[in-house]
Amino acid sequence: MNRREALNWARRALFAQLNEDASLEGEILLKHVLKIDRTALFSSPDEDMTQAQLNELDKLIARRLEGEPSAYITGHKEFYGLDFVVDKRVLIPRPETEILVENAVSLTRSYKFTYIADIGTGCGCIAVSLSVKLIGACVYAVDVSRDAITVAKQNAARHGVKWINFLYGDLLQPLHEPVDIIVANLPYVKKSDLPVNGFEPVTALDGGEDGLDIIRKLIRQAPAKLNPYGCLLLEIGLGQAEAVELLLQKEYPSAKIQLFPDLAGIPRAAVMRLT
Ligand SMILES: C[S@@+](CC[C@H](N)C(=O)[O-])C[C@H]1O[C@@H](n2cnc3c(N)ncnc32)[C@H](O)[C@@H]1O
Structure with a gap:
């Protein structure tokens, strides 16, 4: 043959x-x-x-x-034009997550020297893509999974990015100083919608009963870890836009909030900017 x-x-x-x-x-x-x-x-x-x-x-x-x-x-997946190694320790990067990266890149134009935190870094696709694109930015990459951090470090080395600060821990807790941009693709699948016998790690998907448990916690923690004029960028799931917009409005009443759709027109990223 x-x-x-x-x-x-x-x-x-x-x-x-x-x-x-x-x-x-x-x-x-x-x-x-x-x-x-x-x-x-x-x-x-x-x-x-x-x-x-x-x-x-x-x-x-x-x-x-x-x-x-x-x-x-x-063992590979392309994301933002770069090749990432992946295995069952990490979520496979999705094309819609590039919306977060695009927004983060354009927001950095407002800062002289940008401090960015990628929360829930997984294979490191967001942190590594931003580090490759934004030479000179200070990037932190946080995950609650040590396995994910191991894979993310492997991807950083693969793309010659030596200056990412990898931190193990829960959401913003490991960050010692406030940052300008928090970018997060956290778990947002409702517990009842989790795949049975799925291949991807449950810690990368499980967002609790309504899918928003972890995002809600991050939104509450963020004021203490964002600089003035800082931004919070969140990936969201189908049907979560309204609830996430309300959570952001409640925590940041005077902030500017925008939603960004994927190619199917579904809002997949929420961007909050302190004014
Ligand atoms: C949906 S995956 C996203 C991975 C990667 N950023 C991407 O876009 O492909 C979510 C990641 O968040 C991590 N995570 C879950 N809960 C967390 C928490 N409380 N603090 C930090 N990271 C968490 C998971 O281990 C997983 O790597």
């Missing part, structure tokens, strides 16, 4: 469960087995697969069909 045939086989095998995603995911698994990029794959489609490669592809397809995300199978 050559590479083209193997790709078609993988896509067909995945189609029953993944529908339109089967095409892309079949390609991702085949590139991983062959350890080549897209250009190499499509420039030599007639090259024969070895039996060992076919066996490996077969195993990866079986794992994917059992529900394991491709990013855990390959």
